[in-house]
């Protein structure tokens with residue numbers, strides 16, 4: 001559905017008297033499949049928005065190519081516009097307009113007739129549970145409501161692909177959960193959804209596949225599960241009163257890659273926690289070591305980011 | 317035709333929002349009326365004319381041109397607010413004509429200016445001003461061209477600088493000399509020769525001379541067609557320039 005090769009963009013930025021070139025995006029290759037939720041995960045300034053703005057025809061790439069929903073970004077930006085929806089990071093509604101007015105106008109800007117646009121507006125208002133507020137001015141909406149209007153505006157023309165730039169940034173946990181449901185609903189309706197996020201849990205829970213972006217480059221791509229599997233196994237922490245005896249009982253097991261003894265626990269590095277735990281329990285039981293607690297730590301996307309960039313996403 | 321359809325969409329939307337804001341309408345009407353009622357009476361002695369009608373024949377055209385220039389030049393602020401709200405970006409991801417994004421807005425500005433002009437003319441009629449309807453229509457055409465030009469100019473600059481802090485001083489810098497060196501408020505008949513020479517290079521002084529000739533009933537005066545021609549050319553230039561900025565990247 002989306003295919004890019006070597007997409008690049010630099011900006012000239014002025015710092016005081018000096019001019020500096022910022023390489024915002026330095027060669028992005030990616031493939032997004034039809035009907036998936038694809039995520040761009042990366043810290044602020046990684047180049048996510050710049051990439052999206054290039055794909056949405058808002059800025060011209062300095063280099064590279066892209067095909068979006070079958071249309072060539074360079075040769076036929078007009079056709080790209082017709083086939084995609086784009087929801088900017090900073091919102092898109094006017095304080096003194098109502099959601100319904102905004103939706104009908106947006107539909108008509110896409111060339112849809114007034115009656116069809118009105119009917120579509122009704123439908124998406126319903127879908128996004130906004131009917132109740134549809135005729136109130138946008139400035140009276142809550143953050144979550146206003147964000148839903150933004151997304152509704154991005155899909156009023158029923159595009160094949162929709163780009164959502166940080167759809168949940170700044171929302172409270174409840175609105176975020178609501179928004180995730182809305183995004184999944186878009187996928188269920190057959191749309192391909194391309195989101196950006198700097199939230200680890202969002203990339204993990206919502207996206208079918210992700211690309212991790214840092215400093216204008218993609219550093220890793222895949223399903224969240226595969227990315228996590230790739231970097232390291234799981235860690236099982238076994239709380240026992242005598243770690244030495246536990247270590248002795250488990251020391252020779254070949255499914256354990258590494259064993260650390262701590263004050264009141266042992267930490268076991270294994271490939272697959274779910275299959276290791278029964279074996280651990282059995283070994284401890286047959287050596288008659290009384291078990292206190294057992295915890296499974298799976299690697300997070302933050303561990304992936306750390307491995308690839310040497311920094312933690314939480315800190316950057 | 318797509319351009320016409322898109323332009324009317326943008327225009328309707330902008331008109332709707334304008335009419336929704338009663339404060340703006342009040343200010344837009346109140347201000348020129350104050351000029352007319354409070355400033356004009358001082359003019360009769362200053363201009364050395366005998367009747368109110370004569371004073372208004374000179375002053376009303378200047379006031380109208382002034383409103384057209386200033387009304388247009390400060391429209392850019394609204395556009396910056398729209399940029400900030402993301403409305404422009406939202407329009408630019410659609411296949412809507414980029415020229416329509418500009419023209420729809422400039423036409424709104426022109427219509428609201430003409431509404432002001434009509435109110436002022438009607439009031440001046442009450443003070444014995446007399447003008448032929450045909451001449452008046454040509455004068456309004458001149459005002460419309462000025463308004464199209466200055467509002468397009470303001471939108472273009474707004475898109476280029478993207479901040480109110482930069483737009484305000486820029487527009488003031490443009491407006492000041494234009495105002496002082498055009499004989500808009502007072503004719504330059506008594507001005508020293510060098511000032512008149514400078515004013516010849518000010519396109520708006522041609523416009524205001526044209527409108528004055530029309531209000532005096534002198535349809536055949538060269539100032540009329542010269543003013544209209546200059547304003548039409550400049551309006552076309554300003555629209556073409558600003559439309560390019562709408563088509564190019566924003567932010």
Ligand SMILES: Nc1ncnc2c1ncn2[C@@H]1O[C@H](COP(=O)(O)OP(=O)(O)O)[C@@H](O)[C@H]1O
Pocket residue numbers: 011012013022023024042043044045046047048049050051567
């Ligand atoms: N219009 C611009 N002018 C100058 N620099 C820009 C512009 N847009 C983005 N940048 C720079 O490009 C880099 C990437 O920005 P962006 O794409 O917004 O990142 P993200 O969306 O991942 O936070 C940043 O360093 C940012 O400052």
Ligand SMILES: [Mg+2]
Pocket residue numbers: 045048049050089165166
């Ligand atoms: Mg961003």
